[in-house]
Amino acid sequence: MSDAQRRACILISCPDRPGIVAAVSAFLFNRGANIVQLDQYSTHPEEGTYFMRVEFDHPAPTGSRSAIEADFAGTADHFSMTWRLAYQDEVKRMAIMVSKEEHCLLELLWRWRWGELPVQIPLVVGNHATLQATVEGFGIEFHHLPVDQLNKAAQEKAVLALLSEKVDFVVLARYMQILSPQFLSCFPYRIINIHHSFLPAFVGSKPYEQAYARGVKIIGATAHYVTEELDAGPIIEQDVARVDHRSSVQQLKMIGRNIERTVLARAVKWHVEDRILVYGNKTVIFAP
């Protein structure tokens, strides 16, 4: 049995109190599992919320997974846990949504091809056809679903029909449309967007133009889960680059492009590897 088949991780959040590590680690040890990585975080040692990610190798064959889950229910109830198990061989399925710009899309597709992103990509949806050939060149389906002011609801419905049952989460790789609350509700905390500014600075449209006007000396990009309030969802990752007075808006865009794709790729990798727990409007990232 390969490493991938045997590796799993459990993600837990619950009210903090003594004994959680002992209970979880005893449960795993008693089932023959070996802990490979364990991360935990508590918002406060006495009255806080406790978050845990345990990555482990388990000897059980695939068929026994429901048995593990049933067994763990007692422990979980005792500590009022919200929890889930993720098996490394149950590879997540990701849809990518794009408009015309390819840099974020390509970064994801190449890292996927290089084995850096262990994910399936059943399809890419574009509201423009610009990137169709690029996507198909990777052997991935491309669906062109144009959107305008009149057909927005219908287009979203068509997109959802394509994604439904087929994908676990969605990445907006410079998809230049705002999604409706109805759409978002189908993928709660499972839609990742890349915003081309160092949030919360420069919310909304034309952030590079805004950054140029303000005369900042550093620009950035932010990957976040999409929520109803524009550019205000839980931040997953950010990064920055230096600019100066010589940087035109065009140059800010060029420099920014290379931050955007790196930041988005990191955020997607952490999502795929079950390293992110959302609480309130923030994220706990158990990065490697």
Place this chain on the structure above:
Amino acid sequence: MSDAQRRACILISCPDRPGIVAAVSAFLFNRGANIVQLDQYSTHPEEGTYFMRVEFDHPAPTGSRSAIEADFAGTADHFSMTWRLAYQDEVKRMAIMVSKEEHCLLELLWRWRWGELPVQIPLVVGNHATLQATVEGFGIEFHHLPVDQLNKAAQEKAVLALLSEKVDFVVLARYMQILSPQFLSCFPYRIINIHHSFLPAFVGSKPYEQAYARGVKIIGATAHYVTEELDAGPIIEQDVARVDHRSSVQQLKMIGRNIERTVLARAVKWHVEDRILVYGNKTVIFAP
């Protein structure tokens, strides 16, 4: 004659048009000066504003400075220049204003002691007495001028009386008071503040608390010239550091403290070395 006595720089801004470099460099060559560094920037090659900084060694004795300035007037008029000459041996005089926190103050005093900041520091003004001993330990005058809601105008008047004729510019090293427009007008673009966030994010008070609430993954600090609008003046320098979900407000402050002092020290050094030109609400920085 020492290097310091012979070194000077000229700072110019004017409408861009051909011939400026030729005119300025010919002027300097004809007077026996040798250009050591030359930086220029134009907002647009055809209709923009042109900025220039030329650092040069000149053979003339101190007495002839007014002669140089008189000679240059013709060239300056021809190109409608705003300009000034700065002599390296006319060391700038800096006042520092503080409240209770010492990290920014100390960074400036150390770098000054290590020879990194070629400046005179005639006095430090505090609205608290907390840092008196520290400042006096460096052989620098400390003036305690407390401020409250009733005496604000009188206190500012007293500060101005102390600074008047004695200093060329003012650094607010975590001075936790907002200065009045009257005060600011005495030192236009010559008051440098350090704001403890990555502006324009988290304007105003308690920026670390704001950053914590938003769940950002990177925090920053911003040095800027103070203008009437709070935290909205021309940005001189910014820098950032990574944080994560484990970072409490207290830890953000600790991490931030080390960014604040570095950013402020760089901004002050550039001001002292005449590397900053303000245009609109932005800065051109001719950094080394």
Place this chain on the structure above:
Amino acid sequence: MSDAQRRACILISCPDRPGIVAAVSAFLFNRGANIVQLDQYSTHPEEGTYFMRVEFDHPAPTGSRSAIEADFAGTADHFSMTWRLAYQDEVKRMAIMVSKEEHCLLELLWRWRWGELPVQIPLVVGNHATLQATVEGFGIEFHHLPVDQLNKAAQEKAVLALLSEKVDFVVLARYMQILSPQFLSCFPYRIINIHHSFLPAFVGSKPYEQAYARGVKIIGATAHYVTEELDAGPIIEQDVARVDHRSSVQQLKMIGRNIERTVLARAVKWHVEDRILVYGNKTVIFAP
């Protein structure tokens, strides 16, 4: 009972095998302790070495510490653990050794004064008297023990006599002498040095001159535990800064100074907080 009095951490290394987390966490839970942070790392899940750091709050009064340690011995033996307990209220005692340059020394002293470095500093030893007044200004003993080619052994003996029984570890804050193997053997992996290059580049003397000659575009500094081979001990922390062709050796030193002090301060903090485990010639850092 305050937080500090109740907080402790246990550091463990042993051959990796299943059940370690379960055993340690059960032990702590059964004694009424609450785990605050848990970090672990294994060089290989099946045949590797396992490292663990558990920070916890324990309800027991100070008197019972030896009892805890005695109780844990059984678990420790079972897993062939090398281990130790560190109590947060048993503050470590640090000696600093200096020559003439103050930047690293001051950074440590100020962070100590700001509460960032929870450590006692019983004394500073200098082979020059240059920094005596600075050190005494912080209320810390300064001992001037000059060294030359003839008295080296005697001087080291005198230093050891001063440190013996009085300090737990030693920081070389730009102490420009090579310590003998005899000296090092008194503080195994408990002497931290700051080397002014990005090791393993530019080992030995005059690293900034070497960096200048090679024309590197980035310089760095490295904090490491001192071992017999020069600049070859386990690396604790490194950081870098950009330079360019304009940077003279003098400017490299100025830029480097600010990296050196930051890197050293981080390394010392991690040592003080028991976040470092040495294995072979490397370090595991369980940073916050």
Place this chain on the structure above:
Amino acid sequence: MSDAQRRACILISCPDRPGIVAAVSAFLFNRGANIVQLDQYSTHPEEGTYFMRVEFDHPAPTGSRSAIEADFAGTADHFSMTWRLAYQDEVKRMAIMVSKEEHCLLELLWRWRWGELPVQIPLVVGNHATLQATVEGFGIEFHHLPVDQLNKAAQEKAVLALLSEKVDFVVLARYMQILSPQFLSCFPYRIINIHHSFLPAFVGSKPYEQAYARGVKIIGATAHYVTEELDAGPIIEQDVARVDHRSSVQQLKMIGRNIERTVLARAVKWHVEDRILVYGNKTVIFAP
């Protein structure tokens, strides 16, 4: 006439002495040119070597270029200049040499496609056929010229035959072969290599394995001009990323891959834009 047709730059190195800026800027002004950017650097104001890059817009039609060059000869002789003129519309021709890894190649091809790298790419040469389809997908010729211990000289000769007359410079994008002095002599300071370490640390083969063994906390990559001594040519650009004890050799390679491609892309861009002057074994980079 478009901006590109009118834009040019002149690169100069000569012994430093007063009057160079005045002479060059007067020359350009008298011919109706407008200086867009001017950078200069002197190794020493009195006895050093002087380097200059002037970017300018000139009104002259293409036909008059030889006339400009002839005119400038007098000025050049007077100051003993080594110099060359580069016209932005005479786009440089770049060959890329690869083995099996595609990340550096792709980064160059993407940036070229996005308009970030103003260059022609007549061909890519691989000693393996692995990347043939990828290269041809960009509409670029791919030549497969395998090399082994017996045919090395013949293979290099075949490569040179392909490049001769067709390209201005060569980029080794993870080409895993050492080129002979004969090959190098055909492109002096016009072959750019990416070395996967922070030089001068970890020269030679398997730098990530070396970095892992040493336990460094930061890894890097270095772009340099290739000279006869292995990995010892003039450094153009370097960058770094943090790693820690958890980073396996495989992870160092993954992290490093993303530094390598960024560093190489920056170095190539600066070469293409005539921003690099070599002196001794160093580079002057007049970056934007």
